[in-house]
Amino acid sequence: MTSVAESLGKTSVQPGPIARLFDWKPFLIVICLLPAVGLLTVFLTYPLGLGVWLSFTDTKIGRDGFFVGLENFASLARDPIFWLSVFNTIVYTALATVLKFGLGLWLALLLNEYMPFKALIRAIVLVPWIVPTVLSAMAFWWIYDPQFSIISYFFKDVVPIREQNFDFLGEPWPARLSLIAANVWRGIPFVAISLLAGLQTISPSLYEAAMLDGATGWQRFRYVTVPMLMPVLAVVLTFSVIFTFTDFQLVYAITRGGPNNATHLMATLAFQRGIPGGQLGEGAAIAVAMIPFLVAATLISYFGLARRKWQQGESND
Amino acid sequence: MASVDIIDAAKSFGAVRVIKGVNIPIGDGEFVILVGPSGCGKSTLLRMIAGLEEISEGQIRIGSRVVNDVPPKERDIAMVFQNYALYPHMTVADNMAFSLKLKQAPKSEITAKVDRAAQILGLGPLLQRYPRQLSGGQRQRVAMGRAIVRDPQVFLFDEPLSNLDAKLRVQMRTEIKELHQRLKTTTIYVTHDQIEAMTMADRIVVMHDGIVEQMGVPLDLYDRPANLFVAGFIGSPAMNMIKGSIRNSSFETEKGNHLPLGNAPAASEGRRAIYGVRPEHIHLAGDGIPAEVVVVEPTGAETQVIVKAGGDELTCVFRERITAKPGETIRIAPELKVVHLFDADDGRRLSA
Known part of the structure; x- marks a missing residue:
């Protein structure tokens, strides 16, 4: 390095070889990108690649597998439990997303109005999202308990309108809806806080202009709020769909896929088959089967909602 | 409508x-x-x-x-x-x-x-x-x-x-x-x-x-x-305002200089007042008040000159092109018809 220092001192002398190397653009690009590419490769590309590779093999725990082509997928296609899990995942994602966005938007609109203790209320709203999922799952497990459920207690003993306990998790549809309710509870804060951020970017003078133009409250919502919120909504929707579609913790902690596989999502079934069941190849195949659904959902929300003509072009305000 | x-x-x-x-x-x-x-x-x-x-x-x-x-x-x-x-x-x-x-x-x-x-x-x-x-x-x-x-x-x-x-x-x-x-x-x-x-x-x-x-x-x-507020707000550059009092039908500034008044308002002898004159109402005059040039700002159409007359800084706008350099002395006179007088206490207009 002394040569570099010396050459910097004397302006007439050519820079040393190291200095010249660092001035060479291709070298700089490689050096700067290397850490990021390295991290992505080790922590993202490798596990994903391994998962995809496993789905084409008959690997079991403790035994290296052989390449079997599409055999895993072919057997899944004939597997009613797999198709049940696909059905469950779609129902779970669709219902939970609709409810999360309906309630989340409503909550965001409320929080956007003037109210006392606004900062405190906003902080409280975030709680369901901050609590570790497994903790809240255990809370819901108790709430849905066949014997000790607080809801059953309320309707049996406090307001005696029922004679029996609710059977939340024992029947397919009640179990599915109970899980959806838990997921909605957990997912609302993310939607509400994100949409609130979106709402706050809408200039108040737009509402004033609309008010003078004769718009009623509903019309201001319909013609100003909704279109202005669309870009944020699309991004939040995409994330929410991905999170919900790949949900694992809530279901696994509350029902483990029961009763009789009625609440298995693709993610829980993949884990069930792959790890406790030992069929790594088959589990990986179920997980890989989620990819097309996710890509489709992302593309639809991105192209359908996120890109708006009025957003394009240069802007200076 | x-x-x-x-x-x-x-x-x-x-x-x-x-x-x-x-x-x-x-x-x-x-x-x-x-x-x-x-x-x-x-x-x-x-x-x-x-x-x-x-x-x-x-x-x-x-x-x-x-x-x-x-x-x-x-x-x-x-x-x-x-x-x-x-x-x-x-x-x-x-x-x-x-x-x-x-x-x-x-x-x-x-x-x-x-x-x-x-x-x-x-x-x-x-x-x-x-x-x-x-x-x-x-x-x-x-x-x-x-x-x-x-x-x-x-x-x-x-x-x-x-x-x-x-x-x-x-x-x-x-x-x-x-x-x-x-x-x-x-x-x-x-x-x-x-x-x-x-x-x-x-x-x-x-x-x-x-x-x-x-x-x-x-x-x-x-x-x-x-009043003073309106006088200062309307017009650009703003009106010059000089504190002083009315004496013998002329205006004596706080620093003891005399400025001419067209017709002083009645019964105002000795009254404390503020003398207002717009920059564009100050003209060059051979027999005017001597004033030292501080800054000359030509805009093409007119020339804005800041001068010091008897310790008070005045902004003047002349239609003529002024060749004076900072430090030189020019002679200026306000246009008497459009001199404004305001009460020194409540700022209200005195002159009719």
């Missing part, structure tokens, strides 16, 4: 009284400009007329109707906002048509009105563009188009030109004035720029600290400012 009457109107935000009871009658078809420094309450008053702020005390009438409790959309007014408030997700045509669509006007009527407004403002080729694709001046025009389409009783403008560059501002000033001459709709316009006020208004209302300082036609305000 309608008259607007502001009667003893006041506005408080909590304990802070930002408008302290103002009375402004505005005639049908008049172009009135509310002007004043930032925070004087002019925008708040405009928003009270629009119905975007509640009226704490007093009354506002549009036509013969008291509108204190009338919601904004029923007041039949249109407002142009400082940031234009165009709906970014609608084309220019949709922006202008929005209010008519809400009224469920027939399509043919909407098209006719939008086309007419577009033609008045030269927006024809831009109708299918989005606000993002427009320049500042074009957006400004769309905002006005949105107001024109409504054909309201009153136009309200809230500092509409302050986001434009200087050249465009001059051009839009003319356009807005032409528009008013053409449509003859009662217009209330808020600005902090006294040049805008002077050039456009039928009548100016100068506001300061929530009260009306003076109301009148532009040249009246320039020729006969009612």
